Amino acid sequence: MTELLFSVENLRIAYPQRNYEEATWAVDDVSFSLQPGERMGLVGESGCGKSTLGRAVMRLLPGNSRVEGKITFQGKSVLDLTANEMRKFRGEVAALVFQDPMTRLDPLMTIGNHCLETLKAHAPELSKKDAKDKAIATLAKVNIPANRWNQYPHEFSGGMRQRVAIALALLLSPKLIIADEPTTSLDVTVSAQILQELTRLCSQENMALLLISHDLAMVAEYCDRIGVMYFGKMVETGSTDTVFRHPQHEYTQSLLKAALHIQSIDEIGADSISNESFTPTANAILRVKELQQHYAIEPNLIERLFKGEGQTIKAVDGINLELYQGEILGLVGESGCGKSTLSRTILQLIPPTGGKVEFLGTELTNLSRQDMRQQRRQMQMIFQDPHACLNPAMSVGQNIADPLLIHGIATPEAAKKQVLAMLERVGLVPAETYYQRYASELSGGQQQRVAIARALITRPKLLICDEPVSMLDASVQSQVLDLMLELKDEFELTYLFITHDLWLARFLCDRIAVMNGGKIVELGNTKEIFKNPQHEYTKKLLGAAPLLARA
Numbered sequence: 001m002t003e004l005l006f007s008v009e010n011l012r013i014a015y016p017q018r019n020y021e022e023a024t025w026a027v028d029d030v031s032f033s034l035q036p037g038e039r040m041g042l043v044g045e046s047g048c049g050k051s052t053l054g055r056a057v058m059r060l061l062p063g064n065s066r067v068e069g070k071i072t073f074q075g076k077s078v079l080d081l082t083a084n085e086m087r088k089f090r091g092e093v094a095a096l097v098f099q100d101p102m103t104r105l106d107p108l109m110t111i112g113n114h115c116l117e118t119l120k121a122h123a124p125e126l127s128k129k130d131a132k133d134k135a136i137a138t139l140a141k142v143n144i145p146a147n148r149w150n151q152y153p154h155e156f157s158g159g160m161r162q163r164v165a166i167a168l169a170l171l172l173s174p175k176l177i178i179a180d181e182p183t184t185s186l187d188v189t190v191s192a193q194i195l196q197e198l199t200r201l202c203s204q205e206n207m208a209l210l211l212i213s214h215d216l217a218m219v220a221e222y223c224d225r226i227g228v229m230y231f232g233k234m235v236e237t238g239s240t241d242t243v244f245r246h247p248q249h250e251y252t253q254s255l256l257k258a259a260l261h262i263q264s265i266d267e268i269g270a271d272s273i274s275n276e277s278f279t280p281t282a283n284a285i286l287r288v289k290e291l292q293q294h295y296a297i298e299p300n301l302i303e304r305l306f307k308g309e310g311q312t313i314k315a316v317d318g319i320n321l322e323l324y325q326g327e328i329l330g331l332v333g334e335s336g337c338g339k340s341t342l343s344r345t346i347l348q349l350i351p352p353t354g355g356k357v358e359f360l361g362t363e364l365t366n367l368s369r370q371d372m373r374q375q376r377r378q379m380q381m382i383f384q385d386p387h388a389c390l391n392p393a394m395s396v397g398q399n400i401a402d403p404l405l406i407h408g409i410a411t412p413e414a415a416k417k418q419v420l421a422m423l424e425r426v427g428l429v430p431a432e433t434y435y436q437r438y439a440s441e442l443s444g445g446q447q448q449r450v451a452i453a454r455a456l457i458t459r460p461k462l463l464i465c466d467e468p469v470s471m472l473d474a475s476v477q478s479q480v481l482d483l484m485l486e487l488k489d490e491f492e493l494t495y496l497f498i499t500h501d502l503w504l505a506r507f508l509c510d511r512i513a514v515m516n517g518g519k520i521v522e523l524g525n526t527k528e529i530f531k532n533p534q535h536e537y538t539k540k541l542l543g544a545a546p547l548l549a550r551a
Contacts, residue, residue: 007033011069028232036206041219044229095169099181159335214473217546286323291355317518330509384467397435445476
């Protein structure tokens, strides 16, 4: 029998409470183990205790958290390690990849210095040249080119920041990687590359992987075993194949049903696509013509002396696009390809380098700030992370009412009535209760419903949705997407839906635009794109997308 690498026995965790006796268990009597080289997936809805378990292993829980049970690595108790032993354990023995890379990256440090600092702390014997060579080689594994070495985290897209965080975890070749939603903000091709690299390392270096994810298809493809968590308990474990083919617990069955719903696999089979070919029936409400958004990478002193001027990144490079009344246009492509930059440029949150944006017949690029503010009543955005638009110091009701008051289109009394009605419409009932709550008191799915309510409160014509459900588990994703489809008809909305999830785009969108390197390389009806992709990059995306096969 192979010696266990890592085990959790009867683990119970409660966060600090004002009244100690009334503690509720975020993790409740969970046990599992990992062999060297084994890959285990941990799935469950937001708030079920998955991330809490991952942080407990690294001893990153808040002070005074209540922890019972055992966590052992190669027979040694992790909970009994000294502070110095724990510092070596984190990184050299076990590494944690967070869902949000900005919790790992210092905004005042370049990407290169992040890598060098990590190597200096754990491998001081390396020369600066050797450390840099090792770091550049590791960054290359996650598709970060050497010319981005001197840039800062804010100069990277969300997906590229996540790649950096994964590279930092791989730098020291740990024996256990705990990856907490590591590919949430990554496209399918980069996700596949990173997970294939992690899988290779697991086999080659006997490294174990605990993959915390809501992506059931990804877990099915890359993990040997699966554990399903629900309200702090491990309700089902087993080999991935067995659990997916013969789920025993009711909650596991509901997760699989929701995931299959999103992937549109019905009785007709996996090739059945629900949306018919889209035919424009009205004039375009949005026209983008030769739109450009270029950024300069400022050279350092040495680069200026030997290479002259810095490089230019063409994040958006000559985009032509039309969006028609009532349609859902999907924008797909890898992280860093310019999807989010395009959306922000359309909204004039960042001024374009060149080109035009026409909305409802009005050219936006020449408008004053005041006139553009008026246009934004008709154009709203739903962000990937609802915290990007929700003020934590304001209640849910205040957050949703804020746009009405900013635009001066409702009194405080009228705004409250509209907000309560909108809370009811997005399924947050009783509305009066949610009106008084704060975003921090809500689950991820509830926060995203608040963000949707805020976006809709001014009755816009166009909604730009930037990865609005990528952080949600399958069951909540399905609920939010069904809600968005209902609201589209009710409010006569048009959606520009940005996603890296091709099956999500297939489920939701009338047409799909495929973006690569700042350009749209293919545009067509969803059904045609999936049945007969023309561009090599589109074929590559479709080939890399994990599909949850029918059990």
